[in-house]
Amino acid sequence: MPVAVRFAPSPTGYIHIGNARTALYNWLYAKQHGGEFILRFDDTDQARSKTEYAEAIVRDLEWLGIRPDRIEYQSKRFPIYDAAVAKLKDAGLLYACYETAEELERKRKLRLARRLPPVYGRDALKLSHEERAALEADGRTPHWRFLLPNFESDPFETRRTEIHWDDVVRGHQTVDLASMSDPVLVREDGTYLYTLPSVVDDIEMGISHVIRGDDHVTNTGAQIALFHALGEEAPDFGHHNLLTTASGEGLSKRTGALSLGSLRERGFEPMAAASLAILIGSSESVSAVRSMDALQEQFDPANASKSSAKFDPEELTALNRTLVHQLEFADVRDRLQALGIEGEKAEAFWQVIRGNLDFVPDAGAWWQIVTDGPMRDGEAELTGEDLDYARQAFDSAPAGPWDGTTWKLWTDQLKADTGRKGRNLFMPLRIAITGRTSGPEMSDLLPLIGPEGIAARRP
Known part of the structure; x- marks a missing residue:
């Protein structure tokens, strides 16, 4: 079976670097195996899904270097999901439940108090036709659960039912279906939860590998059972560890953190x-x-x-x-031009400045220093003896043309004339010329600024 993977974000916010981890795992796996990468928007929650988020996700993936082979939208595929629901109902594998969220929570707490696993007890299966009709007449609308195959003949007598798979990331994995509640596939309002559309689409789109975060490990067992209930073999699965902050907090699309x-x-x-x-x-x-x-x-x-x-x-x-x-000038030429950095000095400027940058846009400030004069942002000021020394130094600056040896010739002469050395010799000149206490080598900067530019900076 050819490799086909999918990245299936919900367009309810901007994706962050943790989502990028999942996208890249799938993209790189597909590229290694000559496979297909599908961007599949999980936009069944139409109230919260927004076109602007979907468009932003495409832009963000393209920025990373990920270009999907196909883009699909689950909101356009409801008839396919409806058909799958009908198939499961006909097979007796999807059953109506009428409990409210509050009633389910009370039942969960009661089971915990009895030291029983907090799983759904399948009470809805005990309802008679008349009881269901009465609930619906009372205004109750059912949600629908998938009946897990964790019993032999009596659904109220579950037994250990192991689902095994060889995880692409984690190795051999086992999940016991008897430890799980029957998952809700359809809400009271008829909308679908994640599980059913995901499985149906994986079948329809020929997904060979599902690679995602390890918060999905447990529900993979139920999903594999759903694949089988729909008459299909499950794809291979891989579950990578999640990316968190240093304090262990998870990342969220809704907060925009590290988007x-x-x-x-x-x-x-x-x-x-x-x-x-x-x-x-x-x-x-x-x-x-x-x-x-x-x-x-x-x-x-x-x-x-x-x-x-x-x-x-x-x-x-x-x-x-x-x-x-490590970036060469050709790599950043267009971005530098957007910052106003162009002309015959631009390439030499980049070679001088790149080793002092954290970000390419930071080059803009240094271009202003080279072309317009020192930064006057209060970072460093000359006073007293240092100011007098700088003025003396400017008066004795070497004549042009300047090259990589000019700075040494200038400071050697100043050292002989003033007796200054080390930081006291160099720093006042750096501050006078750049307005900063650190930066590129002055021997590299001087030829870019030139004699006239230096003379104009005399403090």
Whole structure:
């Protein structure tokens, strides 16, 4: 069977780096096996699903380097789900339940008090036709549960029923269906929960591998049973560990924390996000991988740990810094032009400045320093003896033309004339010229600024 995978986000918010982890696991797995990657929007919740979120998800995936082979929308496939429901009802595998949420919670607490597993007791199966009619006459609308095959003949006498699969990520897995409640597939209002559309679409779209977060491990057993109830074999499954903050908190689309859109707007390189999303929480060291092809060669889903993948956002910045320092001028030419950095000095400027940047957009501030003058943002000011020294130094600046040796010639002469050395020799000049206490080598900056530019900066 050819490899086909799917990434199935709900368009109810902006996807974050944790969602990117799942998307990349599927994308890289498909690329390694010459397979198909389907972006399938789980938009059956039409009240909360928004077109703007779906469009943003497509943009975010494209920014990462993921271009789906197909895009599908579950909201356009309701007739297929209706047919599956009818098939399950005809087989006696989908049954109507009338309990309210409050009644179910009371039953759950009662079972816990009796030291019984808090699973649904299938009470609705005991209702007579007359009792069901009375409930409906009283205004009750049923929700529908899938009858798990965890019994021999009497559904009220469950027995251990193991579902096994060889997980692409976690290895051999076992789930006991007797430990689970029959899952609700259809709500009281007739809308579908995640499980039924997901399984039906996986069948219809020929999905060979379902790769997702390990919060789905337990319900995989029920889903495999549903595949079989619909007369199909289940695909292979893989469950990767979830990405969390350093404190162990999960990420949420609704809060917008670490959304891919916000990372892009802040100037992160897509490969910084991709490198962290794939390598964190694995046996591989987290390093900045320069291309998706290289990441594909490094990717092995079995390397993922079984514990959550905790990360500090500063790790992402560190990866970004490494990638920026490796970027050639041709890689960033268009982005620099958008910042106003162009002309005959642009390439030499990038070579000088890139080693001091965390983000490419930060180059804009240094371009202003080179072309317009020192930053006057209060970071550093010259006073007293340092101010007098800087003025003396500017008066004795070497004549042009300037090259990479000019800074050393200038400071050697100043050292001989003033007796200053070390930080006292260099720092007042750096502050006068750039307005900053750190940055690129002054020997590299001086030729970019030139004699006239330096003379105009005399404090």
